[in-house]
Amino acid sequence: MLVILSAGFAPGLALLSYFYLRDEFESEPVSFIVKTFMYGAVLTFPIMFLQYVLQAESIIDSPWMNAYFSAGFLEEFFKWFILFFAVYQHVEFNDPYDGIIYGASVSLGFATVENILYLLAHGVEFAIGRALLPVSAHALFGVVMGYYLGKAKFAGQQSKLKRIYVSLFLPFALHGTYDFILGTGRNWIFYMIPFMLFLWWTGIRKIKSANRLTSTHYNQKELNKKMSI
Template sequence: MLIQLAAAPVLVGLFYIYVRDKYEKEPWRMLLLGLLYGIYATCVIYAVGLGLEKIFPHRENPFYTAFVSSAGVEEVIKYVFLIFLIWKNGNFNEPLDGIVYGVFVSLGFAWIENIIYVTHPVMGGYGTALSRAVLSVPGHGLFGVQMGYYLGLAKFFGGKKQLILALIVPYIAHALYNYFLLEKSPAFWVPFWMLEIWLWWSALRHIKELVQISPFRE
């Protein structure tokens, strides 16, 4: 049952972004590949995390965990995997595709991470599954929207600035997101919920914007 609960929010996110791709659906093979790239990225992220822990043992330092070993490692590796997946692929033929594949890669990673957390003998359980379904999994999807949005702009409207923003924006958002949660102090709940609201507002706005400028729109 916990495995199904771990998958449920991921499937909801994948279905939502697939439906929003209104004018030129991505082929199932590419979408599956995006999901698999996210799963493969999990293995790389885990290996790099272990290496960093051996070199720089941080003993649960919230700042280091949030800005380096979680957001830093995860967003850089997801960015590299996403670039390899779509940048020179012919299916990347409209700006919104950046968001679609960004979400699929991010939720592929979130899927495996979620299974690990909810089935953990100490930290896992139904409470963990619920909290992660509300916060962590959607969070990864929202970071994927930010990454894909700027990649879409970079691909079709040019400019190195957007390529840089495609990494920097989700990284900063992810790092702050984790830091506010890891501090476990009521003082950080206000900025956390402000960031949460901004992420949702920004993601919905970005999706709407790129849907409206689709070259396949009639």
Template sequence: MSLLLLAIAPVTIIILYIYFKDKYEKEPIGILTKSFLLGATVSIILTFILGYIASIFIPITDIKNVFQQFLKAFIVVALVEEFSKYVIVKFYAQKNKEFNEPFDGIVYSVMVSMGFAALENILYTFQHGAATGLTRAFTAVPAHATFAILMGYFMGKAKFSKHKVKLNLLGLLLATLFHGAYDFFLFINFIPGMWIGAIISLILGIVLSRKAIRKHQNSSIFKV
């Protein structure tokens, strides 16, 4: 039970943080819950299928090959995972009538991502123990949240723009780039000090995420 609480605690904190940042017109709990569950089920299944296909076309034959690890980080992992979350936001949340202001893009993207991160975190924590769960609480889970906020920022803009396709894909691209950079520096840990690159990319993502949140808050159509 303690491992389960450790795994879901950071996810819960991030969900509550984003929920209360949605100051002016909160989303229905039912739709948020469904978005979370879709992230924990459909996104995970899509990731497994697409990741398996990607690994066939991009096999990793040498774990110390930097280029192979680059392809793994940005395509096999980052693009596959972010696309698997993107489709839920695009085809479920973005089409919902409750998605009625740009900030909602951030809210729903984070809910889907936290569903994904919750199941992933539970599996890692139960497999590797409390130390891994504690480390991921301050690294991998916040990283998933920042990728989601960056994606959601542009998907929120896309809903109310004439350039829907461009902005939606820009959100997917940005999330993939930050996710890929974060993983890449961790994957090449056989080079001393490279893990610092992951921390830097995470910090930069957090800074940009906070700006994205403030920008959509300030432009809310429900702000009095």
């Protein structure tokens, strides 16, 4: 049991530490990061219940609907809902890069509980594959979601709504595509490898861009402070 818990927690904590350490400016309080991680962890159970009902009642009856609605839309919508309504307005969300930290935190809370439940059901021998694919994918969906929410919070009113919309739509589309690839049959790995490379490339670009936006944000704050003196 201890081995499974360790294997289940390790990839999520490692990825969250990576995104936390990539913040080039003001570090976020660990207590609030843990809180957002727990938000994501608690989300796992109602989402899994809804997914079970949809399958048991045959409401979802096609691979496309299962990938894009049951997995992609439901999971990303609830993560986005928590991030937008419980974190976005919080005082600790005070620069663009914070969106990436908190987006990854909520996503990895969900992914970690899902990972532990999977390993309990199927065995610890799946731990490496789970770390490389679903846990990493969830983290990167959260990075993309948080990046656009971070841009939205410090954007003008006209572009704010567009970026909020993109912060939900893009992770949903990426997540749905990920699950659709998994359901393509025996050759799914040949599609998944380039897709995961694309996800990591996208995530790293968003991290670099968010740090540049944060630098501009702090420079503007300093300029405003000098002008007000």
